[in-house]
Amino acid sequence: MTIIIDTGNRIAAKAAIMAKPAVVAAYPITPQTTLVEAIAEYVATGEFKGDYICVESEHSAMSACIGASAAGSRTFTATSSHGLLLMHEMLHWAALARLPVVMCNINRVVGPGWNIWVDENDSISQRDTGWIQFYCSSNQEIFDTVIQAFKLAEHEKVVLPVMVNLNAFILSHTSMPADVPEQRIVDDFLGSYVPKWKLDIENPITFGNIIGPDYYYKVRKAMQDAQDHARKLIPQISREWKKLSGYYHGDLLELYKCEGAEYILLSMGAIGAESKIAIDNLQKTGHKIGLARVRVIRPFPIEEIIALGKQADLIVIDRNISVGLEGALFSEVKTALYGESEADVHGFIAGLGGKDVTYKDIETMCTKAMKGKTKHQIWYGVEE
Amino acid sequence: MALKDFPIDECLLQGNAACPGCPATIGLRLVLKALGKKTILVVPACCTAVIESLYPATSFDVPVMNIAFEAAAAGASGIEASLRQQGKNDITIAAWAGDGGTYDIGIQALSGALERKTNFIYICYNNQIYSNTGIQRSGATPFAAWTTTTVSGKEEFRKEMGEIIIAHHIPYVAQTCISYPEDVYNKILKAKSIKGPKYVEILAPCPPGWRFGMEKTVEMGRLAVETGAWALWECENDVMTFNGKSKLLLEKKIERKPIEEWIKYQGRFGHLFKPQKDTVRLKQMEDHIDKIWERYRTCYLPH
Numbered sequence: 001m002t003i004i005i006d007t008g009n010r011i012a013a014k015a016a017i018m019a020k021p022a023v024v025a026a027y028p029i030t031p032q033t034t035l036v037e038a039i040a041e042y043v044a045t046g047e048f049k050g051d052y053i054c055v056e057s058e059h060s061a062m063s064a065c066i067g068a069s070a071a072g073s074r075t076f077t078a079t080s081s082h083g084l085l086l087m088h089e090m091l092h093w094a095a096l097a098r099l100p101v102v103m104c105n106i107n108r109v110v111g112p113g114w115n116i117w118v119d120e121n122d123s124i125s126q127r128d129t130g131w132i133q134f135y136c137s138s139n140q141e142i143f144d145t146v147i148q149a150f151k152l153a154e155h156e157k158v159v160l161p162v163m164v165n166l167n168a169f170i171l172s173h174t175s176m177p178a179d180v181p182e183q184r185i186v187d188d189f190l191g192s193y194v195p196k197w198k199l200d201i202e203n204p205i206t207f208g209n210i211i212g213p214d215y216y217y218k219v220r221k222a223m224q225d226a227q228d229h230a231r232k233l234i235p236q237i238s239r240e241w242k243k244l245s246g247y248y249h250g251d252l253l254e255l256y257k258c259e260g261a262e263y264i265l266l267s268m269g270a271i272g273a274e275s276k277i278a279i280d281n282l283q284k285t286g287h288k289i290g291l292a293r294v295r296v297i298r299p300f301p302i303e304e305i306i307a308l309g310k311q312a313d314l315i316v317i318d319r320n321i322s323v324g325l326e327g328a329l330f331s332e333v334k335t336a337l338y339g340e341s342e343a344d345v346h347g348f349i350a351g352l353g354g355k356d357v358t359y360k361d362i363e364t365m366c367t368k369a370m371k372g373k374t375k376h377q378i379w380y381g382v383e384e
Numbered sequence: 385m386a387l388k389d390f391p392i393d394e395c396l397l398q399g400n401a402a403c404p405g406c407p408a409t410i411g412l413r414l415v416l417k418a419l420g421k422k423t424i425l426v427v428p429a430c431c432t433a434v435i436e437s438l439y440p441a442t443s444f445d446v447p448v449m450n451i452a453f454e455a456a457a458a459g460a461s462g463i464e465a466s467l468r469q470q471g472k473n474d475i476t477i478a479a480w481a482g483d484g485g486t487y488d489i490g491i492q493a494l495s496g497a498l499e500r501k502t503n504f505i506y507i508c509y510n511n512q513i514y515s516n517t518g519i520q521r522s523g524a525t526p527f528a529a530w531t532t533t534t535v536s537g538k539e540e541f542r543k544e545m546g547e548i549i550i551a552h553h554i555p556y557v558a559q560t561c562i563s564y565p566e567d568v569y570n571k572i573l574k575a576k577s578i579k580g581p582k583y584v585e586i587l588a589p590c591p592p593g594w595r596f597g598m599e600k601t602v603e604m605g606r607l608a609v610e611t612g613a614w615a616l617w618e619c620e621n622d623v624m625t626f627n628g629k630s631k632l633l634l635e636k637k638i639e640r641k642p643i644e645e646w647i648k649y650q651g652r653f654g655h656l657f658k659p660q661k662d663t664v665r666l667k668q669m670e671d672h673i674d675k676i677w678e679r680y681r682t683c684y685l686p687h
Contacts, residue, residue: 022469025462051465056496060458063451063493067426067462070449073469075462089452199424199447199463201475206442208450215439 001179001245008171011139011178012078012104012164013038015146017048018186019102022073022193025053025064029083030116031168032106036078058083062090062101069099070207072198074150077101080168081108081122088126094161095130095223097208098196100153101161104146107269107319108168109353117354118168120269124297124320124328130223132162132230133298137273139176141249142166145295148237150190155237157229159196168354170270181245189244231299250293252301253308257283258290263370264308266333267317268294271350271357275317278362289315289366294329302336309333309341315369317362317380319351326377347377355381385573387565391417400443402435405598407588407605409435410562411509415478415586418572419505421446423476424467426460428490429453430482431516432509454489456481457497460504468503476576477504484514486585487523487545498552498581505575505582508545509562511590519593526613527672528665530595530652537655537665541672546585550619554581558618560627561587563605567616567627574618587614595651604649612640612673615680624684634680643669 004011013035016024026036042048051068055061058079065075079087084105094101105123109115123133132152136142142164149162166172199207211219235251242248256276258264267275272293279291292308294301308314314337318327325331330347337343346369351357365380395416402409408431416423425448427433433450437443451459456479464477481490486508494506513531514520520533524545528537549557555578558571568586575582589604591597596604608614609629616630625631632638644666647653656662 023462023465025458025465051469053461053465053500055458055461056492056499059455060461060493060496063455063458064462064465066451066455067449067459067464068466069462070459071424071463071466071470073466075466090455093452093455199449201422201424201447204421204445204447206436206439206444206448206450209436209439209442209448210434211439 001181003177003179005175005177006139007034007173007175008139008142008166009035009106009173010038011143012146012166013042014180015143016076016104017042018183019076019147019150019190020050020074021076022050023053023065023068023075024050024077025055025061025068025075026077027055027058027061027079027083029058029080031108031172032078032080032083032104034173035104035106058086059090062087062094065101066090066094066097066099069094069101070097070199072195074154074193075101076103078104078106080106081110084122084126085110088129091126091129091131096219098159099161100159102146102149102153102164103161104164104166106168106172107165115353116168118170118270118319119352119354120165120320123163123165126163127298127328130160131298132160132227132296133165134162134296135165135268135272135294136171137270137293139171139178140247142171143178143180144241144245144247144249147186147189148241151237152230152233154193155233156196158226158233160223160226160230165269167270179245179247185244189241227299234296250295252296252299253304254293254295256291256293258292258311260288261290261312262288263315263366264312265289265291265315265317265362265366266294266329267291268329269319271317271319271362274357274359275362277359278366281359281363282366287370289370297329297332300332300336305333305336306340309337309343313344313346315346315348315366317348317350317365319357321349321352330377348380349377350380385566385569390569391420393417395421395423395445397443397445400435401437403592405591405601406435407511407562407590407601408432408509410601411568411586411588412480414562414565414568415480415507415572416446418569419476419478419576422474423478424449424463426451426456426463426477426479428456428481428485429516430485432480434516453485454493456485456490456493457502457506458493460506461497461500461502464502464504479504479506481506481508482515483508483510483512483524484522487543495552498549498554498583502581503579505572505584508583508585509588510585511588511593512542513590513593515590515593527669528653528656530655549583553622554583556582556618556620558584559614560584560616561605561609561614563602563609564616564628571618593652595654596649600649604646607641607646610641611643611646612677613643613646626684633677634685640673640677643673
């Protein structure tokens, strides 16, 4: 193992090339650019021997990944915000075509107006595409999750694309140490990619032609089954990687100091990391509160959240808004609990548009919730 | 190669779901005879997505990847990179797209793939309309033609896609027409033999779209060439050569037939003849074609 100190984007690029994709197709967008620039450097140094296609749009980036994956290659791309939204059609396509593309998305605000800072509305609005979605909270986790993403995507019972999300600037452009294993450890963990099906002149199959309702219905059900398999596999893969690398960041949730907790905070991404400091401080002042950092939202950690709801009242912080309803995690947590738990669920919107969310803000939100004052979702920190 | 010498193998199978008299299937037969079985087809949304037939059946004996409307060229770039990484250098990758998927929604991805020098053949079968969605105007629809979105006739002239492609300076660009099987076959064969991006556009007269009898498909293609509404040419390494009757037209060795000779058979131009002859628009059509050919002569006739 070698400790490197670098930005989240560059550590993601390092992980991606160590997974040895045959094809990377990408288009630059702030704040993802330093990730694809790092891959271009690996091409120049010969460290990356795959094909790097500099496409003319994100739509084409995903389309090229779809073509390369369908032809039997391991593929990787990265994007952010408007780039992810331009890909939207092809996100559905990759998932429905059951192609295990791996992608990093740097969570960035959606315009107008133009704003390059963090919130998670870009990837949250892609929840229904069939992609598995991880959210990272440190550069080490970015490295380990990108490697795990390939393992999960290509597993014969999953064969779905995986999106690894990291927050703009707070992770993408912040240097932190990450422990990088020997190449052979990654090679042994992932193995070479053996596609379950591919475009093959020896076996001329037509992929994606017109399909009637009965077969299409089965295709959708098979995707749901694959996500259900992924839900079981994520803990296995996390633990398998822990044995090899020593690093573990949780299963679908990362539970932090939840023993005996009467309140449990659920948060994601960089707020998830900041939440640990808030929990430490709140516990020091006698509050029985723990943290469940949500690492994966698709597949959604239903059973894990039910278990939390049976133990404690829940506090949810969303760095996104499903406009016209509420924060996505707040909705989904309540959905998971329906008929299973009587726990109170307190919801906060925070940090939209890149507004800073410090551990002190998180302490304030938790304190407010623990006083029982937040029946409905509160927009935290909005100037009246 | 002469028609009698074409391979007898068929990669487009019988029982496909095309309309009677379909020009796309004529084109596909010829193209696949020239490309052979070591071919992967990339098909965006277009009539061919229907011609392929309903899952789990297929009418192709080569592997086919369907992809979204605007994405054929980008998908082909990915396939090409993957096969090159696998050391499979003897497989032809051919995108097969309609004029809507080429002139309009797919032009960005196509231009990108050409500029990146993707080693593939992009084939546009041009029936001058969005036929699969039920006959709407495209950038390839000619002036005055009726479509469901140009009810009184299209007000604009079609764009010159072939020359837009030439501006990419790729090794091979060609225009052909399903009515000239040897021209189609030989151009595809030549494209197959060249490394790098290649573009071949095939005029494909569509009986239900153009409103003519299904027995007239081949004749409508021939008349398009003879009236100068379409040109057969190939541009190899930026050297332009006109072919067949288009060469004779360029060199003024034959006169082009009046445009009426082509459009009078097509219901989509019926409003130019009934209730009375629309001499204004007919003249605009003739003048436009004359202007195009004068420009061709200026640009492409060897001096």
